[in-house]
Amino acid sequence: MALEAAGLTGDEEAGYRALVALTVGSAEDVAARVGRGAAEMRGVLASLEGKGLVGTVPDRPGRFAPVAPDVALLPRLRQRAEAIDRARTELAELTEVYRGNIRRRNADQLIEVITGAEALRLRLRELQDQARHEMVWFCKAEYVAMPSGSNRAEYDALARGVRYRVVYERAFFDGPGAVGNVADGVRAGEIARTVPALPLRLAIADGSAAVCPLVPGGPAGGDEEPTAALVRSSSLLDALVALFERYWESAVPLHVGGGEAPAPHAAEEGQVLSAADRQLLSLLVGGVTDKAIASQMGLSRRTLQRRVHQLMELAGADTRMQLAWTAARQDWI
Structure with a gap:
């Protein structure tokens, strides 16, 4: 039932398709084409007429003609799509309320431990893919999960309108190609600043979820696997957001992607x-x-x-x- 999304039953879709093929036909003509009884098909055509998909032919009693598919079906599909979007928004809000209540009762829902560079990389990508408004970052020297210039999810998020504010510590620019990679990000829309040193690595999406290290860990390729935490809405997350804003206020703007x-x-x-x-x-x-x-x-x-x-x-x-x-x-x- 390909047209179920437009609100048609299986019988209605079969009848409508048959009438489109016939251009004009009676209930008996449609019934013969779909292999159903004429009485049953009269009910189906009446239902299709009520939905605005078919109409009777003037001066030809008992004859029906289909409304053009784009005229008949596209508005119904748009209405369904809008309804689905509204339902998706409501679902997201209900889910957040549910999770918020669960977190108040279960501390395990507030902090999720992430172990290993690959798991951390996947979580950071997921965080950016789900961001709607803003991502903020602390970028320290010597990457743990994402080498400089490899975060393609940033460009995807920037393209769909997500704002990026990034604070880099000075030592970050000692890495190969670091300035060029930052310049690429700035040209794509990133807002970059720098400070002498940062206290930790940090990524926060929409002020509602953050990823930060639980232990210092070593750079990628070292013996120690990184261990990080995904922190959801809580006083701890509020503190991390405040920490970012404090450093952002005192950081020096970097203009490395503009023209003359x-x-x-x-x-x-x-x-x-x-x-x-x-x-x-x-x-x-x-x-x-x-x-x-x-x-x-x-x-x-x-x-x-x-x-x-x-x-x-x-x-x-x-x-x-x-x-x-x-x-x-x-x-x-």
Whole structure:
């Protein structure tokens, strides 16, 4: 019964299909085509007429014609789809109420222990696939479950409108390709900031579920398997959300994926800061080391230092600290 989703019974679908094939026909014509009795088919056609799928033919008593399938069925399918969406929303809300009540009675429902890199990777992917509004992250150096640049679920979530706010610790950028991977994320819509160090790894979806380590664990490939916790709505989750927001407020924005922008008023007319200059300044202000910046941007240390001095001259700064202050004040980054 392919048309059951449109609200048709098996007999109604058979009668409607037969009438579509006939174009015009009587109850006897339809009955002969489907192998049913004429009296039974009169009832089926009456039901189809009541649903707006067939109509009587003017000046031809006892004859029926089908309403065009797209006109007759598409509105019914849309109504069913909308009803299913409403039911799905109600189901999600009821499920959350149920889980909330269960969690109050059973602590095992509040925290789920995740052991092993593969299990952790699957959980993080699932968390992102289910996110509707926002994902927030703490990204420390040396990955445990997801190498830098391998989190394809982020791009899928960004594409469907989920906001990503990510705080990276400085040492993260010492990893191979780290700056380029962050730049790719920023271009896709990620909002990135950096701090000198982070207390733990953390991912939170919609403020309703978080994944964080239970023990420090070692980097991927080490002898120790990571052990993490999936924390659901609770005071502990509220504390993790507050911890993220505290670090986010004090973190330095990273602008590593944008295009070119005009230099500040102090620059000579016609001068511009290239996207590479903006990226360099953003990383410099974020405290990333010269070695990491040069490696990630494909520059020699000498070339990097020369460009930093040129930017210092452009800003009228005597020190890198003054350059960083001017860059932030003049909106270079």
